[in-house]
Amino acid sequence: MKAAVLFQPGQALAIEDVVISKPGPHEVLIRTAACGLCHSDLHFIEGTYPHPIPAIPGHEAAGIVEAVGSEVRTVKVGDAVVSCLSAFCGHCEYCVTGRMSLCLGGDTRRAAGDAPRITRPDGSIVNQMLNLSAFAEQMLIHEHACVKINPEMPLDRAAVIGCAVTTGAGTIFNACKVTPGETVAVVGCGGVGLATINAAKIAGAGRIIAADPIPEKRELAMKLGATDVIDASADGAAATIVEMTKGGVDHAIEAVGRPASAQLAVSVLRRGGTATILGMMPLAEKVGLSAMDLLSGKKLQGAIMGGNRFPVDIPRLVDFYIRGLLDLDSIIAERIPLSGINEGFEKMKGGASARSVIVFAQ
Template sequence: MSAILRSYGANVSVEEIVVDDPMDNEVLVRTVACGVCHSDLHFKQGSMPHFPVPAVLGHEAAGVVEKVGSGITDLKPGDHVIACNAIACGTCKQCLSGAPHLCMNRAPARRPRGAPPRLSQDGSKLLAFSDLGALSQYMLLPRGALVPIDKDIPLDRAALIGCAVLTGVGAALNTAKVAPGSRVAVFGCGGVGSSIVQGARIAGARQIIAVDIVQSKLESARRFGATDTVHASTANPVEAIMELTGDGVDYAFDAVGSTRLLSQCYESLAQRGMAVLVGAIPAGQKLSIDARGLLRERKVTGSFMGSNRFQVDMPYYLDLYRQGRLDLDAMVSNRLPLDRVEEAFAAFETGEAMRTVITFEGA
């Protein structure tokens, strides 16, 4: 069974599909858990039209290897794995420049032209969102999309590392390179924002200001390491941050994907501060800022999936979890079966959930 989006703005339907056998360098994975991400919601709403429909949703998953194709010697049935859509070719300009998360070649993520489809239904090809299609009982993926993990890590927690944690912690540690003793503001404290808060704490920030309109998320942000909170529906966040810091923060992160919030991030900066867009922003959005602030050497940049090298980053983040320095347990706000996936999307839209994880048999 798989969660299929057939048209933008419509409800997801849970249907039977056919998953092919693995070819060379492919792995069949039995999905155990898949987090529901804001990017899935954007795609569902039609804000990411460059991904065509119909497609199987989901891209934040962990599971168990069922079968491997020829040429694979480092994975075997029964191994636990995390999936990631940052599948790098290793030969393009970005890969060779040390930015594999920005790989310019998606060919390694897909089957060659003329090959049978990985996913199909009634003889027609189905696409996999982000080349993963993880809201499904089975995923058929290239070897480069997977990282093996030890079996002591609960898979419903490990799944979060495939997107939310990789994106948020990575935005703090890899993209912004938050400096020890710095001041940080995080706008939006869902799964990605909470991960940014944790990344800033791990980096040694002395002040971490969480900004949100949901009180429960602000309370959770304190657990993850926020030193201060701002309820943005009752206070002007820029004014509140200036009052808390005196001259602004060194780093401000938009974890939602909103030009309004990104503008507030920029306005919250101290001299030489950096505003970082982390959330998935709908296509066509334009940012308006007071350009004079650039003379104070303020910067605006983006972070795609935490500037990750996921084969390196994921094991590191799992070690942080084992050490108690990265809290994955509290990030899971709810667990639902696949046939209740629409409830997960509804909770996202209302702001109720930090991270809802869809669980399959064996979670």
């Protein structure tokens, strides 16, 4: 099969032929239909976050099940599925207490002595990134890394649910538990930020403020449900948000991964408000609350993948799209072939567009 392989951080991905193994007892072979380009992939491609190489990135995908292992019970051949990087074991402390996104997923990987899932034609190992490696014509993954969805769902739209929408919407519904009438500020209007805004609208937030330095992103935010927009790079942006909300917001969500964006999120909280950091910041960075913030009851949290319970959440998000509540069409900026992946990431670096989605020939 064809796949986009990372051989060295900072270099372009190479379109290579690789060999995929047969499904083990709990594994699923999927014909990839579509995969979104996520900024998280770019962190690995550029070497900001380390990963063994060579490796195939990609984690925001949807496809059709082609084969299943002998013990698989959750999906069958022919099912439409969405993959999710927060693969869960189902029996650890995090899983049994309902925090599946925190599961380390050790049981969902092949054991050290087993044959690798992906190799090059010469037999050398190609590392599987984030349990998925979706920039490829096929994925071989654990059954707990995918979920069956409504077959009426267009798979190019379904793909972006696998990360951006699950993260953004999960943050609103699960991590923040936004209630009708609460105020929400979203810092960063890329794929995750736009999904967060859309979900805040669905949740009935009273005021949704989108902060981004790029005018095109702010325009998209208004289309997806923002009630107000502000240039995040403008002097006094935090003070402006505090003034327009008469004291700050109930929830401030950082969806970029930059220290300045995290500081803006913390700075716009009202008394008792919560800042949630979603973006992958440089590993050495820290975010904090002052003593006065703590005395004011303010809170700071992370929410990996939005604190999702993806076997439940992803089918619900698909239903939201089919019912016209979730606007995935506006989030997708372009559809490209696998051969255009490097150009897609260059556009991402420019920052003006939302999601690029690779669509594979079926």
